[in-house]
Structures are given as structure tokens and as C-alpha cells.
Amino acid sequence: MVAGECGPDVVTIRVHDHNGERTMSRIRRTMRMSTLYRTYAHRKGVERDALLFLLYRDPLDEHETADTFLEYLIDGDTIVI
Secondary structure, three states, X not given: OOOOOOOOOEEEEEEEOOOOOEEEEEEEOOOEHHHHHXXXXXXXXXXXXXXXXXXXXXXXXXXXXXXXXXXXXXXXXXXXX
């Protein structure tokens, strides 16, 4: 596998916050979004409940997985906070 290339069970996403900062994350398609949310909040030093994650202006349910959003979420997509 070439550096920067993901396997079929991994998707690379960008998290874009209100300050314009972008963070890239690789997540397994079966991982619950709550894991991404907790990790992101911890890195930023904020409470998880203070953040709202959106994909194409729709809130993402933290109990869902990337597979749930496959028809919308593609490798390299951006999630906005």
C-alpha cells in the first residue's frame, strides 16, 4: 500500500472547525462516530457536548458508523464543526 492510501475498511476525513482549522483523521468504516468526537474534543481541550458535527449541513449521529453514511461520506470528505 502506498503512503497516504487507505485500505477498503478505512476512510480519511477532514474535520473543519469554525476557526478554519482542518484536522485529518483516518477512521475504520465500522468505528462509531462517537469515538471520533471524543478524540477530537480531547485534542482540542473542549467538552464533547459543546461540539456539533455536520456532514453536508446534516448532524451526524454519534452512534452511527462511517458505513452508515457511505452513500454520502467518501474518502477525503470534510465534516464541519
